[in-house]
Amino acid sequence: MTSAAATGLSDADFTRFCDYFYKRTGIHFTASKRYFVDKRIDACIRNSRYDTFASWFAALRTADRGDMVQDLINQLTVNETYFLREDYQFDAMLSTVLPNVLAARGGVGRMTGPVKILSLPCSTGEEPYSIALRLLEEWDQIDHVDVEIHGADIDSDVLAKAAHASYGERSVQRVPKTWLSKYFVAVGSGRYQVDEGIRSAVTLHRVNICDTASMRAFRDFDVVFCRNVLIYFDELSSRRAAENLYGAMRPGGYLFLGHSESMSRISPIFTPTRLPEGLVYQRPSGAK
Amino acid sequence: MGLVRKQAPQQPEEVLPEPPDTGTLLSQLDDPDPDCRREAALGLVDVAEAVPELLARVGTEEDPRVLESILTTLAARDTEEVAGGLAVHLASDEAVLRTAVAAALATMPQSVPALLPNLLAAPDHDVRVMTAMVLADLPHPEAHTWLVKMICEDPHPNVVTGAIDALLPSATAEDAQLLRDAVERFPDDPFLRFTVNAALPRLTGTA
Numbered sequence A: 001m002t003s004a005a006a007t008g009l010s011d012a013d014f015t016r017f018c019d020y021f022y023k024r025t026g027i028h029f030t031a032s033k034r035y036f037v038d039k040r041i042d043a044c045i046r047n048s049r050y051d052t053f054a055s056w057f058a059a060l061r062t063a064d065r066g067d068m069v070q071d072l073i074n075q076l077t078v079n080e081t082y083f084l085r086e087d088y089q090f091d092a093m094l095s096t097v098l099p100n101v102l103a104a105r106g107g108v109g110r111m112t113g114p115v116k117i118l119s120l121p122c123s124t125g126e127e128p129y130s131i132a133l134r135l136l137e138e139w140d141q142i143d144h145v146d147v148e149i150h151g152a153d154i155d156s157d158v159l160a161k162a163a164h165a166s167y168g169e170r171s172v173q174r175v176p177k178t179w180l181s182k183y184f185v186a187v188g189s190g191r192y193q194v195d196e197g198i199r200s201a202v203t204l205h206r207v208n209i210c211d212t213a214s215m216r217a218f219r220d221f222d223v224v225f226c227r228n229v230l231i232y233f234d235e236l237s238s239r240r241a242a243e244n245l246y247g248a249m250r251p252g253g254y255l256f257l258g259h260s261e262s263m264s265r266i267s268p269i270f271t272p273t274r275l276p277e278g279l280v281y282q283r284p285s286g287a288k
Numbered sequence B: 001m002g003l004v005r006k007q008a009p010q011q012p013e014e015v016l017p018e019p020p021d022t023g024t025l026l027s028q029l030d031d032p033d034p035d036c037r038r039e040a041a042l043g044l045v046d047v048a049e050a051v052p053e054l055l056a057r058v059g060t061e062e063d064p065r066v067l068e069s070i071l072t073t074l075a076a077r078d079t080e081e082v083a084g085g086l087a088v089h090l091a092s093d094e095a096v097l098r099t100a101v102a103a104a105l106a107t108m109p110q111s112v113p114a115l116l117p118n119l120l121a122a123p124d125h126d127v128r129v130m131t132a133m134v135l136a137d138l139p140h141p142e143a144h145t146w147l148v149k150m151i152c153e154d155p156h157p158n159v160v161t162g163a164i165d166a167l168l169p170s171a172t173a174e175d176a177q178l179l180r181d182a183v184e185r186f187p188d189d190p191f192l193r194f195t196v197n198a199a200l201p202r203l204t205g206t207a
Helices: A003-007 A010-027 A030-045 A055-062 A066-076 A088-103 A125-137 A156-164 A177-183 A194-202 A233-249 B024-026 B034-043 B049-058 B064-075 B078-089 B095-105 B113-121 B125-137 B143-153 B155-171 B172-187 B191-206
Strands: A114-120 A146-153 A183-187 A191-192 A203-205 A221-226 A251-258 A269-276 A278-282
Touching: A003 A055, A010 A030, A010 A055, A010 A066, A010 A125, A030 A055, A030 A066, A030 B191, A066 A156, A088 A114, A088 A125, A088 A221, A088 A269, A114 A125, A114 A183, A114 A278, A125 A146, A125 A194, A125 A203, A146 A156, A156 A203, A177 A269, A194 A203, A221 A233, A233 A251, A233 A269, A233 B024, A233 B034, A233 B049, A233 B064, A251 B078, B024 B034, B024 B049, B049 B064, B049 B078, B064 B078, B078 B113, B078 B125, B095 B125, B113 B125, B113 B143, B125 B143, B125 B155, B143 B155, B155 B191, B172 B191
Parallel strands: A114 A146, A114 A221, A146 A203, A221 A251
Antiparallel strands: A183 A191, A251 A278, A269 A278
């Protein structure tokens, strides 16, 4: 059965569905994503007890079925990533950002509370674990400072995978062999699992970045990686996400976006800062 | 020292404080701490009765980050009441305010079209320039058509230049003659001529 045959989505259905999904998540699909959306909806219908788009969509909207909504979100969010992706930003974190954070917070030995780093969206965990690896292997202050690493995502399936932390060879191909043997356990079939010590150090959360109420739980982060997600949002959702990220950060905190993303097109509330390794955004330190 | 796990609770919803009620949020809009005002404005996103109060703050809030949060909350409603309340500030003498309002209106495709007849006929040509800024980013299928109308019909060269600037990111070779005609309408305006001459080679494939 083809996806089109299974979903039977008309253009009007597609528009109604996209409006609904946008209101739930802030993620906006244009007609150019029609094939992708059709296929994912088809999978959701197969996972449900409904056999047509109309009955499935009606249940989704009216029955307040959290499991169906989460399945839908899981199907429609993109989670492709790998270890040490865009690692020039990790270079910037180690060489410039963290020294600045320590200085701004009074210096090693005088600061209160840990350095807090957030990876949002963290997808299947490659990013927060990459941060952990780079800190453990390359940051000379790691033995003198407490660091909390948090990963968050809207997709419960990827969070479960992040918690299990088992990866194929393609995902770990950029990890140096010495790190692979030191921090991973070969679990067969060419897969490697991050060792328990690092897994237990990363705290995972499910959250919608556009949901101001639930994002209020995230506070005082010194460094936030929010890469390659704002490009999926329309202008208003991007603004809301930017506001929520601002609220999650400590004054003077640093925000890394994906290399093709620009906060200047979204909101003026952050201050762009040019580092040797590229552009980063800061919550102004003068603001509380 | 080293990597430490956050001492639970693990799930954010477990540590979420009870959100303030609407009355508290409205009173916090007067708090001397701008961060408190900012969070109050964001917290009022689904509160319809807060709209008049938030609209009243748009012209008086002095902290640009609080103003942004107020506009983000208001823009999420995308109603004619909100759009109309915001559009009056396109005539503001304060550049930060009118630019922020234009950016907010550009995220309101449901309600901005109803305002366009008045905005496109505004006697203050600066308001019409700001309207071109709104149309530049407005996600609406007719945005291109409205900009073409401004380029063809507006009597002020600054407005036409603004509309050309707004049109250029989505312009094609089919728009080239439109731009040449605009230069013909305002032959003594060097900035408009410069804008068009700089854009034509890309549009016509002669760059």
